Amino acid sequence: MSDAATKPVHDQALCVFAAKDFASGAHPVWCPGCGDYGVLAGLERALATLGKPPHEVVLVSGIGCSSRLPGYMSTYGFHGVHGRALPVATGIKLVRPELEVIAVGGDGDGYSIGGNHFIHACRRNADILYVVMDNRVYGMTKGQPSPTTEPDWDSDIAPGGIGLRPFNPLAIAIASGANYVARGFSGDPDGLANLIVDGIRWPGFAFIEVLSPCITFRPEQSEWKKVVRPTSLTIEQDRAAATAWCSATTASAWVSCTVATARRPRRHCSRKSRLPISNANS
């Protein structure tokens, strides 16, 4: 494994667009304090940095609080049905490769009902970016455990906890053939913007899992900002090693990480900031 040195994206941006050019002006339905605001901000900043005009970007989503995001941006969008964002995004990209296609959604949408599409989208490795706002809960349906929920998390539908081992999205993505996987934090939109810029520039399927607290049904997640700490980009040619690394790192610690396999980005990719540095260890 090797660590890549990085530079801040904003240094090199030809700022034709400002982040606000990517906002639709529609008022989000999200609860005040929802992590998804940070993801929206991160996406707007990343697209401004990339200098992509809004009409060349298509945001595709399924159903959930997080999946409402396309309506809040000024780009083209496709708000489809629950769990099916990735095949729609793939269909768009295959016939219009010049468009920047970004799928977004939640952990329930992407890992549960859309889990099969997730695996096969990684396998297909089309040049799209997939951002999952993981709050470890079905937010929109008011608080049921999702595939990433801790086994002992108590809820009305599963008193005492669901009792199942959580799904490890990063390890599954890398093992299934995604070229770029990263975990970011909605509490750091700038750091997230950097990951998004990287993911978009990286050829093939890029997957970014964003820890995005659900303030309403998982209020304890507001503590995430104290414990999350960053790591840096790792380029690993050996997919099995990358999978094992992802599995070990993301399951055991509150870290963000970026692992990329295969080739380097086609375009120069530079960045520095990662997740907010916090001293708390997990």
Add this chain to the structure above:
Amino acid sequence: MTAGAVFLRAAANAGYYGMMTQLFGAQVRGGESAALVQVSTEPIEAQPDRYDLFVALDWDKVEQFAAEIPLDEASVIVADPEAGAVPAGIAKSKGRVVSLKMSDPDAIRLERGLYGKRVNMFAAGAVCALIGVDAKHVQAAIENIFEGKGAELIAANVKGAVAGAAAAPGLTLNFRLDQATLAARWLISGNQALALGALRAGVRFVGCYPITPATDLVEWLAPHLKKLGGRLVLGEDELAAINLALGASYAGTPAMTVTSGPGFSLMVETLGLAVAAEIPMVLIDVMRAGPSTGIASKTEQSDVNLAIYGAHGDAPRVVLAPISVADCINTAEYAVYVAESLQLPVIVLSDQSLGQATTVIDPSSERPKPLKRRTNGVAADKPFKRYAIGPDPITPMPLPGTPGREWVAEGLTHSEAGLPASGAGVHVAQINKRAKKVQRFDPGKYWGESWGEGDIAVLAFGSTIGPARAAARRLAAAGHPIRVIALRVLSPLPMAALARALDGVHRIIVVEQNHGAQLYHHLIGQKAIPPSAESVARPGPLPYRPSEIASYVV
């Protein structure tokens, strides 16, 4: 199978019309099978009441097919005595059994080792000779069917067929057909014809998942699509298949998905999305016997309800059904134009019986007039009103990549600008907008077809039209003229055209191949036919025979 294919193609080469359907046992690969071939100087659109000639290559598990191969005392059963006694299920037809030693006596040992006893080519050669198809047509058929398999294999097969033809006169059977008239015709299956029509209409993206009896449609289409610069994506399931197609269509490429009942059930979710978000797409359902996994390889017309009404909520769409194998081309082409111009899903209901019937057709020189998607749209204030409510329910859907027209395709109830909304006003306005598109749809002459005179009408769709027409011809010859009305547009029902076609009719008989009388109830429910109309409805997989319909009518 190959024997049937050679026979049909040789007859077609000689200028005859023909049709071949196939029967398979439960074996995944190999195993018992039967090819049912008809040839005639007249076009053929239905399976017959009976077969004149049954040639047994062997008797293995043949009785399972007995119900599908009607034979009678006038039929001739040709079999090699080496294959053993005629099984009871076949013998009970009382058909005359004629012995024929079928292995090619001149085959050298190497040929036998390599190509088996070549009884199939022997049989094809014998049958072709019996009906009077010249050896040169048989040779051409073999060359076509074994194209690319090497000269040695072709020569061995031709040799087998020649041996069969030489043995034919010894049978002293008379099955000679009248001289055929040569014309430029096509040998095509319904599935191939649907694929061709879709390609003609500009479909350049196909999302699919394998399912019998729709797979051969996509397999035939794949290389052609590739040549045309299109793209076929094999999804991980039908949910993916239809969403892949919908994404491609949203991005501006006419797209379709192809499936059969079990896959269609999975696709219903996204069918509703295509309606709500107003995205064009074509869904071809090659129906098979259901419910659930049903019978994969056999026909039924039991997805009518699913096609017309499947989806939660009010989800208006257009449902078409091809009128014949030949018409599959135009119906598919038309389906794409309707989808593109109305911005909604169009379902094409075919069935195994049409889809896998290889048929000699006279290709139509007429094609539907192209209709295009509206992509323009006036420069507007932001946000762009993709779902604007106005006099025209069809509103422009700019292609992604168009500056200043950004919009979000939305499956939730939405405002004119495509933002999720839950007010009563927007909900009703958008429901009405989508309903209006379908209400105002006028298929013109594409509503369906009607033949014949008389005050009795048989109303049918898809593969039941052929036997209904054959029954009508027979009844007319016997002095009982009837009308046959074929519906191409099953939904929304072409009320005015149907009323015209039914003018002066006092007895209406709706014939369909499902137990629930799905089309009949649709017609009654929409008040397209009076309550006095009669229903002839029974499930598959046995095809309707002309005699079954004729004997019901009189």
